[in-house]
Amino acid sequence: xxxxxxxxxxxxxxxxxxxxxxxxxxxxxxxxxxxxxxxxxxxxxxxxxxxxxxxxxxxxxxxxxxxxxxxxxxxxxxxxxxxxxxxxxxxxxxxxxxxxxxxxxxxxxxxxxxxxxxxxxxxxxxxxxxxxxxxxxxxxxxxxxxxxxxxxxxxxxxxxxxxxxxxxxxxxxxxxxxxxxxxxxxxxxxxxxxxxxxxxxxxxxxxxxxxxxxxxxxxxxxxxxxxxxxxxxxxxxxxxxxxxxxxxxxxxxxxxxxxxxxxxxxxxxxxxxxxxxxxxxxxxxxxxxxxxxxxxxxxxxxxxxxxxxxxxxxxxxxxxxxxxxxxxxxxxxxxxxxxxxxxxxxxxxxxxxxxxxxxxxxxxxxxxxxxxxxxxxxxxxxxxxxxxxxxxxxxxxxx
Numbered sequence: 001x002x003x004x005x006x007x008x009x010x011x012x013x014x015x016x017x018x019x020x021x022x023x024x025x026x027x028x029x030x031x032x033x034x035x036x037x038x039x040x041x042x043x044x045x046x047x048x049x050x051x052x053x054x055x056x057x058x059x060x061x062x063x064x065x066x067x068x069x070x071x072x073x074x075x076x077x078x079x080x081x082x083x084x085x086x087x088x089x090x091x092x093x094x095x096x097x098x099x100x101x102x103x104x105x106x107x108x109x110x111x112x113x114x115x116x117x118x119x120x121x122x123x124x125x126x127x128x129x130x131x132x133x134x135x136x137x138x139x140x141x142x143x144x145x146x147x148x149x150x151x152x153x154x155x156x157x158x159x160x161x162x163x164x165x166x167x168x169x170x171x172x173x174x175x176x177x178x179x180x181x182x183x184x185x186x187x188x189x190x191x192x193x194x195x196x197x198x199x200x201x202x203x204x205x206x207x208x209x210x211x212x213x214x215x216x217x218x219x220x221x222x223x224x225x226x227x228x229x230x231x232x233x234x235x236x237x238x239x240x241x242x243x244x245x246x247x248x249x250x251x252x253x254x255x256x257x258x259x260x261x262x263x264x265x266x267x268x269x270x271x272x273x274x275x276x277x278x279x280x281x282x283x284x285x286x287x288x289x290x291x292x293x294x295x296x297x298x299x300x301x302x303x304x305x306x307x308x309x310x311x312x313x314x315x316x317x318x319x320x321x322x323x324x325x326x327x328x329x330x331x332x333x334x335x336x337x338x339x340x341x342x343x344x345x346x347x348x349x350x351x352x353x354x355x356x357x358x359x360x361x362x363x364x365x366x367x368x369x370x371x372x373x374x375x376x377x378x379x380x381x382x383x384x385x386x387x388x389x390x391x392x393x394x395x396x397x398x399x
Contacts (some may be wrong), residue, residue, distance in 0.1 A: 034077035035070075035341050037332060038097035038127075040108030040118065045085025046210055047181065047235045049266045051110045053317030054132070057325025058107070060310055065329065071336045076329065079103055083114050087182070090114035091121060098125040104341040105130065107328050111235060112138065113182030119147055128346045130332060132324050135186045139370040146347050150328060150363045152373040157283050158191040160378040161231060164281060165257050166198045168396035171229045175204035175222035177243070178233040184210075187233035187259075203227050210239040219246050232258045241270035248276035255279045263383035263391060265316035280383035281394045287361050288320045289381055290392050303359045304388055319389030320360055327358035 039058065041051035058078070066075045079101050081093030090109045097103045098121075105128040109115045112135040122129045123144045131138065132151035139149045165171050176192055178184030185207050192202050203225035208218060222230060232243050240262050247256065249272070261267060262282035271277060288300055296304065303323060307314065314322065332346075334356070339345040353372070356363040363372035381391035 032074060034075045035336065036077050036079055036101055036103040037329065038094070038101065038103035038106035038108075039078050039080045040083050040090055040093050040097070040106060040114070041080065041110050042085040042090075042114065043082040045083075046238070047085040047111045047113070047183075049237050049261055049264055049317070050235050050321060051083075051085075053264075053321030054110050054325035054328075056312050056317070057322035057327070058329055059325075060307070060312065060322075061326045061329040065333050071333050071341070076333065078329075083109055083111075085111065085114070087114045087117040091117050094118045094121050098122065098127050103127070104336070104343070105332055105346055107131070107332065109133065111181075111183060112186065116182045116186075119144055123147065126343055128343050128350075130328055130350075132328070133183075135183060136190065137186075141368055141370050144370075146343065148350050148365055148370045148372065150331065150358075150372050151324065151360075152375075152378050153371050154187060154190045155194075156373065156375055156378050158187070158194050159375075160380060161257050161283055162191060162195050162198055162200070164380045164394065164396070165229050165231065165255075166195070166200050168394075169229065169255060169257075171255070172199065173201050173203045173226050173228045174231055175225070175227035175229070176202055176231045176233070177204070177206050177208060177218060177222075179210035179236055179239050180207050181210070181234070181236075184234050191231070191233070208239075210234060210236040212239075213242070215239075215242045215246050216250070219243070219250060219252070223250070223252055227254065229254055230256045230258075232256065232262065234259060235261045237261055237264055237266035238270060241267045244276050244280060245270075245272045248273060253279070255281060257281045257380065258283070260284055260318060260320070263381060263386055264318050265314075265386070265389075267383075268386065269316065274384075277384040281380045282383055282391075284318075284379055284381040284391055285320050285361060286377045286379050286393075287359065288323055288390050289379060290385070290387075290390055292393070292398075294392075296390060299357070300359055300390075304390075314389040317389060322389065323359035327356075327360050327363075331356050331358070331363065 042048045083090035112133040115133040129147045134154045136154045178188045204222040260282045335349040339349045351367045353365045380394040385392035
């Protein structure tokens with residue numbers, strides 16, 4: 001029977017309807033399509049010293065991963081949004097990464113004040129997050145099950161510094177000062193009770209605007225109160241250098257013990273006299289410190305050699321910042337190589353991570369514990385021993 005025009009149209013329509021009733025195939029992801037990783041560093045602004053150092057390691061790691069074939073043949077594309085040391089800009093950047101770019105995971109923010117604003121947002125979008133921020137509340141496996149910290153907590157940092165002041169230096173009257181950022185205020189609130197629990201007397205406690213050009217009134221109050229040690233908590237190199245310079249100008253021979261930025265190249269560059277860096281003891285981390293024989297571990301030495309070969313500047317930063325930045329993309333890439341880039345798979349892998357061999361430290365997580373840094377690797381160092389971003393252990397530590 002010949003096909004009439006009406007029958008042909010009917011047949012074609014039936015075929016089209018039949019085609020619509022079949023399940024549509026899910027578009028295949030191109031084998032060479034990049035994997036998007038969100039990145040929220042503070043590369044500018046008053047708290048950028050951390051981000052600048054970490055960024056150098058992060059960029060090196062991504063380059064090495066991609067040069068080595070990427071993640072199962074797919075390269076990493078790092079989608080970066082500079083938080084500018086501003087929590088509001090950090091939130092805006094996180095929203096753009098998750099809603100616009102639809103990244104697989106976010107590394108950062110790198111400062112606690114910004115993370116305090118961003119962690120809840122990423123939790124609501126079910127985005128896996130790795131950050132190195134110290135404020136204790138920034139990880140909670142029940143509240144934020146997709147958030148992991150590959151750095152110490154405030155409790156770990158404060159315990160090391162307080163122990164050094166009270167147990168090693170034998171000082172009982174302490175002045176505690178910070179800037180007015182979320183990190184600074186949270187640190188003072190955490191560390192003052194810890195000091196008192198150790199029997200120390202906190203004779204001065206204050207949160208000061210980091211832009212304050214004259215800190216002498218604050219140090220005079222500390223001195224009048226009988227402070228035997230100053231403990232500053234800030235990542236702002238300008239603020240910390242003014243504390244050190246003011247102590248030096250006053251001729252006040254008390255130790256300064258506290259945040260790692262006390263020992264950064266940026267802080268050093270702002271000192272009025274090199275000798276003002278004496279008796280300054282910042283927090284640092286044993287894997288990236290020199291032993292009593294002046295040597296680094298083999299792992300750290302190899303990493304330092306690669307930094308020098310890549311001509312990465314270390315004069316204005318710290319080795320641990322670069323190492324942390326280097327370790328973080330590698331840890332994320334290892335997870336994706338093992339289980340793929342889907343959020344639940346990444347979280348499942350990290351929940352079982354045991355001893356990831358980072359330059360900065362060996363990191364482990366469990367479903368109940370998302371703070372991955374070991375207690376005994378948090379130490380105090382001599383700021384004026386800075387060499388290639390690393391330090392000698394402070395007096396009183398064994399190698």
